[in-house]
Amino acid sequence: MASKIKVGIVGGAGYTGGELLRLLINHPQVDIAFINSSSNAGNPVSKVHADLIGETDLTFSADLSDNIDVLFLCVGHGDAKKFLSENTIADHIKIIDLSQDFRLSNKSIIGNRSFVYGLPELNREAIRTAKNIANPGCFATAIQLGLLPLANAGLLNEVYTTGITGSTGAGQALSATSHFSWRANNIQAYKTLEHQHLGEIGQSLLQLQKNDDIDISFVPWRGDFTRGIFISSTLKCDLSIEELNILFEGFYATHPFVAISKAPVFLKQVVNTNKCVIQLEKVGTKLVVHSAIDNLLKGASGHAVQNMNLLFGLEETAGLKLKAAWF
Incomplete structure (x- = not known):
């Protein structure tokens, strides 16, 4: 049996x-060699x-x-x-x-390290031979997976996208819009038409549909639930x-x-999994693509483990055969 991958986490x-x-x-x-956290040094992981x-x-x-x-x-962006x-x-x-620091091609190099954009459904072969991976954003993953087949067929034009995310998408540090009392029974549009993930989405779609006629208008929403993106x-x-x-x-x-x-797709199909479930609906000439993911798994950490599996020649699904939190 091959030796285990030694992992460090910052x-x-x-x-x-x-x-x-x-x-x-x-x-x-996998063997975890260390988990770096200066604010929690010496504390058991289970305390946090x-x-x-x-x-x-x-x-x-x-x-x-270095071992x-x-x-x-x-870490944060x-x-x-x-x-x-x-x-x-x-x-x-x-x-x-897992941050957004190296996702765009014009920002993907630091020192002698060059980062590959880690969307396996687009860049799987490049990921297998890469040294460094820029894990995609959560909204970006869900939106791209709904649009990649259309871009590959040259069918994208004007796209109007809405998406709602759970409170964990805002991170663990409290802010005015992540308190339970604010989130409960409440929704809000934010970063309308200027969300930071638009850059990586456009970059990926242009890999497949090589023209600049794709226009995406994106309105994200904060939802009153903890996990998932729809x-x-x-x-x-x-x-x-x-x-x-x-x-x-x-x-x-x-x-x-x-x-x-x-x-019809719904969040409980994907929460606690590394899956993206997609459903298509069409009325006349209007197509709607629904896509749902868990923002912390396929939108972040599960996606990162999927990329690790590819980097080290493991089965892509290793450690990721998770059951949805159905009930």
């Missing part, structure tokens, strides 16, 4: 770090992530080590670039960054619903975490 105390730990402590090919009591004896550390194969950066600027990471260590993208299309379902099923035939549903 920023293990937040939501994405916690989800990553839940996955990696049960991954058959109480659901892991009895699951692991790991503690947080303020130290780093690892891959380093996950679960801007902090990954700062961390790599201030710390020397040995050349043999691969990096998977997207609806509307555009004009002349293909029949039967032709479109064949198109989507063919595009995703070899991708294990995308499922095409003929029945």
Whole structure:
């Protein structure tokens, strides 16, 4: 049996770090070497992530080590670039960054490290041979997976997208709009038409539909639930619903975490999984593509583990065969 992958995690105390730990402590090919968190150094992991009591004896550390194969950066936007600027990471260590710092091609290089955009359903072969991965954003993942087959067929034009996300998408640090009392029985549109994920979405779609005629208008919403993202993208299309379902099923035939549903999609199908479930609806020439993911798994940490599996030549689904939180 091959030796296990030695993993280091920076920023293990937040939501994405916690989800990553839940996955990696049960991954058959992983040993966690350290979990860096200066604010929690010396504390048991289960003191911060109480659901892991009895699951692991790991503690947080303020130290780093070069005796690892891959380093996950679960830090805030801007902090990954700062961390790599201030710390020397040995050349043999691969990096998977969950922030937005290296997702755009014009910002994908720091020092001698170049990052590949880690959307396996678009860049799987490039990921297999990469050294460093920029993990996609949560909204970006859900929107792109709903649009990639259309871009591949040259069918995108004006796209109107709405999406709603759970409160965990805002991170663990409290803000005015992440308190329970504010979120409960409440929704709000935010960052209308200027969400930060639009750049990476446009970049990916242009890989497949090589013209600049794609115009995406995106209105994101804050929802009064904790986990999940639900997207609806509307555009004009002349293909029949039967032709479109064949198109989507063919595009995703070899991708294990995308499922095409003929029945209505809902969040409980995907929460606690690394899946994206897509449903198509058509009235006249108007096509609506619904896509749903768990923002902390396929939208963040599960996606990162999927990328790690590809980087190290493992089965893509290793450690990710998760059941939805159905009830």
